[in-house]
Amino acid sequence: MKEFEGYKYIEGGVCAAKGFKANGLYCGIKKSPVPDGNESPISNTKNDLCLVASDVMCNAASVFTQNKVKGAPVVVSQKNLAATGGRAQAFILNSKNANTCNADGEEKAYRMCELAAERLGIKREEVLVAQTGVIGQVFPIEPVEEKIDELVAGLGYEKNLEAAIAIMTTDTVKKEVAVEFELDGKLCHLGGMGKGSGMIHPNMATTLNIITTDCAVSAEMIQKALSDVVKITYNCLSVDGDQSTNDTCAVMANGLAGNTEITSEGKDYEVFKQALYIVMMNITRMLAKDGEGATKLLECHVTGAPDLDTAIIIAKSVICSPLVKCAMYGADANCGRIMCAMGYAETDCDVTHADVYYISKAGKILVCGKGLGLQFDEDLAKAILSEDEITIFVDLHEGDAEATAWGCDLTYDYVKINGDYRS
């Protein structure tokens, strides 16, 4: 992982920050076995329910999916945050069923909050909820009711991994990142976990994510930092062009680090925001690399853009192109695919004079100069594109702004995984 001065990567995920406990377990939300030929690397009795709880009340903010078909947990979490004015003390999540397009969805999402709240001695509104999995199948609340006592009783300051596993669906690896940094003379921690490998697309929070910190920071400033950072991390990630109904990314800050609360922009705010960026950018890379069926992490870095928004739009257009994704899977240094994808990006920027490079550990090669296809060393190009992390580097020669978008290749396995998802 890339180093950032003043920040140290640490273990602990959502439990890295002081005063945050977690737990996860298998409660049996989906009992049917995975059929032959569609085996998940995760066992069928893997954790499917988890809880993250702070010892004290937190300031909280969240971003949610922009899909008009919203999961019931999204609606309930939005209402809860509105009711408390940006406060929350716990977050309950499950996989295997998204509780979306169900008549009794909201009722059951509220029941999830209530079950946790009763045992934690807090109000129902102080619990956030997120759910992921199949859409349009009735959510069975009974397994949660049966296991809630065990879930709460087992909360621990080092059980982040139990929680991270519980939110995995088609993910093949758990996604956790945490950093340590100093603020106002106090040692602070910020860590998070995420899930998601398909149905990941820009213009939304993307996937389920929780980030916890012991920084003292107001809900308003969390929201501001989160919105800015989401724009250049999760919103620059695309796996397959679909947008989920249940995406949620929440930040909870309990203030136990003892720094003076951040209530406005300034130096302290920037330090906090950078920590948030480091954690979310690394989770973004993990999500891209674990894209369904993916064999390669793709980064498109666009420089020389007239402004940030243009750089983001063009980088995303390249990363989202199915033909670029297939070409990268096949290690085919087709510069036409890149030029074509930049050409249909929805921006007024002139992309017809761009330089396009492919970069990886194996080297760097210029395949398109000033918009024109070049002769190049095919063997070197093949070697570069055979690595598992590839950067498509573009210089537009139209200004000084730059941005990165992340994605993955499109492979046979993506089709296999999504050909029979409900089973």
Place this chain on the structure above:
Amino acid sequence: MKEFEGYKYIEGGVCAAKGFKANGLYCGIKKSPVPDGNESPISNTKNDLCLVASDVMCNAASVFTQNKVKGAPVVVSQKNLAATGGRAQAFILNSKNANTCNADGEEKAYRMCELAAERLGIKREEVLVAQTGVIGQVFPIEPVEEKIDELVAGLGYEKNLEAAIAIMTTDTVKKEVAVEFELDGKLCHLGGMGKGSGMIHPNMATTLNIITTDCAVSAEMIQKALSDVVKITYNCLSVDGDQSTNDTCAVMANGLAGNTEITSEGKDYEVFKQALYIVMMNITRMLAKDGEGATKLLECHVTGAPDLDTAIIIAKSVICSPLVKCAMYGADANCGRIMCAMGYAETDCDVTHADVYYISKAGKILVCGKGLGLQFDEDLAKAILSEDEITIFVDLHEGDAEATAWGCDLTYDYVKINGDYRS
């Protein structure tokens, strides 16, 4: 093919209309062999160059790609149509090289027109040009120069198939449709050919297409009808979400049927426009069914929309969703994928109360009622989705407008075909 009263399907493609000759041949634009494991169903010496020519001058109109990176032939055809004020007598096309992102692209595209014009005894500006294939590789004009005499000498009134084969790239079948109808007491003909199986996306002309007719109709009225029909046919087609740099759809009308020239809207215009719709809609279906690696033709028919544009946007969103495409490939009746894709469609329409049906020759099944997932007969659903032509039928209950979008499933073979396209 669906029957339309007053129109009869006939053979002949671009030669169905009176006074149109065609020819196609192999000139060797790309000499390198197709490597193992990526065999095309089309032989390596298949036709790669073709010409369509009318005995007399035509009124003509065209729609082109909206990609900012435009192929040189697009630029040249646009300039030629502007120079002649909407007249053309011939159309020269090649596959295997798109002549795009090349320094000498325009010069060579003009040379294509010139080579044909000299031998036909017409002006360079009266020839349209279209090219498709690899981007960013220098276009070899020499094979065209060598074969142009043979190409022109071999023009014939029944050689539409030679031409249709010449524009095929990854297509597995040639695409030709023609109809006969009466106008103003005269027998008229309108026929066309198209190519394309990948890189096909809405908001553009999509693919290379030529349509010829012996109707007498002004360039202005051709343009009007073409723009209207493209909107509800080619622009409602998506194979993979990419937009090509070279898309061109041109209509040439030579007036040899002897009807009074159509110069304004009215009954005759509607008869002509309907003929254009029948031909373009059928080519659209052929393009969808022959999508790269496709095993199934998907139609999404949206009804109950507040207006046509909304119906189109929602139908396209469903057809474009990679997760819907994978689910259809796997015959998985996942209603969540449909609801999700409608939810992120860029419209203000409330999609949360929609009914969703799957329909095919094997039957019809309701999987989502008023926005809620339903229990349904899984065996029947599997049977319905195992057919090779599937309709996803949606009733939004929000108005009276309706539209259809066309696409195909996403399969292992799509990835295979596009993993090493340049070879």
